[in-house]
Amino acid sequence: MKEPILKVENLGISFSQYTKGLVRSDLNVIKNLDIELNEGEILAVVGSSGSGKSLLAHAILGILPDNSFTEGNIIYKGEELTEERKQKLRGDEIVLIPQSVNYLDPLKRVGKQIKISIKDKDKKVQDEIVDNLFEKYNLDKKVKNYYPFQLSGGMARKVLLCTALASNSKVIIADEPTPGLDEESLNEVLKDFRKVADSGCAILMITHDISAALKIADKVAIFYAGSTLEIANTKDFVNNEQELRHPYTKALYKALPDHDFKAMDDKTQPLPNELPNGCVFCDRCKIKTKECEEKVPEIREIRNGKVRCIHAT
Numbered sequence: 001m002k003e004p005i006l007k008v009e010n011l012g013i014s015f016s017q018y019t020k021g022l023v024r025s026d027l028n029v030i031k032n033l034d035i036e037l038n039e040g041e042i043l044a045v046v047g048s049s050g051s052g053k054s055l056l057a058h059a060i061l062g063i064l065p066d067n068s069f070t071e072g073n074i075i076y077k078g079e080e081l082t083e084e085r086k087q088k089l090r091g092d093e094i095v096l097i098p099q100s101v102n103y104l105d106p107l108k109r110v111g112k113q114i115k116i117s118i119k120d121k122d123k124k125v126q127d128e129i130v131d132n133l134f135e136k137y138n139l140d141k142k143v144k145n146y147y148p149f150q151l152s153g154g155m156a157r158k159v160l161l162c163t164a165l166a167s168n169s170k171v172i173i174a175d176e177p178t179p180g181l182d183e184e185s186l187n188e189v190l191k192d193f194r195k196v197a198d199s200g201c202a203i204l205m206i207t208h209d210i211s212a213a214l215k216i217a218d219k220v221a222i223f224y225a226g227s228t229l230e231i232a233n234t235k236d237f238v239n240n241e242q243e244l245r246h247p248y249t250k251a252l253y254k255a256l257p258d259h260d261f262k263a264m265d266d267k268t269q270p271l272p273n274e275l276p277n278g279c280v281f282c283d284r285c286k287i288k289t290k291e292c293e294e295k296v297p298e299i300r301e302i303r304n305g306k307v308r309c310i311h312a313t
């Protein structure tokens with residue numbers, strides 16, 4: 001099999017914080033994140049708020065805050081992605097569609113901002129690319145001359161998308177690219193992602209919206225309290241929950257609108273400062289045993305997917 005273009009193994013992220021009396025303490029918020037991304041593939045990353053999706057994106061791009069430190073490996077094209085390499089590749093081979101529209105440069109006109117990301121430096125080609133994207137996403141031509149503060153939320157989202165889609169990069173990391181978009185634009189975006197992926201780009205799509213993810217993704221990584229619990233194939237979600245591997249993924253499956261719509265329970269994922277010693281899903285798991293409480297399960301391969309659970313078959 002071909003090597004993945006991007007691989008994250010056992011990523012851990014901690015923040016040093018100063019508490020009362022200037023005592024330094026380290027808060028470990030991400031413990032065991034793993035993903036693999038292949039060329040031409042869309043990997044959806046799903047998980048509830050706070051599960052570590054954006055931090056994964058920021059770690060890959062090298063834009064974590066200064067008081068953070070990481071463990072584990074991030075491999076790009078077979079080599080460790082060092083901070084130096086991240087800086088070189090950021091905005092070029094690897095682009096981010098950020099979760100917040102505040103990432104737009106407030107001092108640059110929208111059109112110019114998009115053009116910076118285009119490889120071809122011919123002005124005419126650049127204009128054409130921008131015009132085509134604007135037409136597709138129903139953005140008026142005059143918006144090119146706007147500054148970010150003149151954009152509505154939906155327009156700003158579309159501009160961020162255009163910036164990434166115009167870039168011709170190898171990897172697009174899209175952090176919640178679709179909130180606030182109308183149905184038509186949402187479908188347009190999903191279609192474009194698929195098209196860009198089919199032309200060889202690798203896309204990591206972070207989202208809350210499993211149903212949207214399942215429409216276009218090849219694989220789905222399920223995050224929970226800073227750990228990857230499963231990497232499933234999209235087709236595992238089609239028939240019934242038997243093809244999924246982790247008890248949490250199975251519960252998510254049952255909660256989908258197309259299925260039973262059955263909510264799991266009223267508990268939430270543990271907070272970073274209350275992570276258990278063993279499996280992070282322990283307190284909600286119906287099949288846990290003593291061993292699950294004592295030791296973090298390794299991620300392992302079953303049935304062409306990955307799972308972090310000792311009981312999964």
Ligand SMILES: Nc1ncnc2c1ncn2[C@@H]1O[C@H](COP(=O)(O)OP(=O)(O)OP(=O)(O)O)[C@@H](O)[C@H]1O
Pocket residue numbers: 015027029047048049050051052053054055056065099272
């Ligand atoms: N600078 C920071 N200092 C301390 N903790 C942080 C910091 N940034 C993020 N965290 C914590 O790390 C965890 C993961 O955050 P992250 O932003 O990756 O979540 P997320 O999955 O992207 O959530 P959302 O769906 O809400 O965007 C959260 O518990 C968050 O509070």
Ligand code: NI
Pocket residue numbers: 053054055099175
């Ligand atoms: Ni986020």
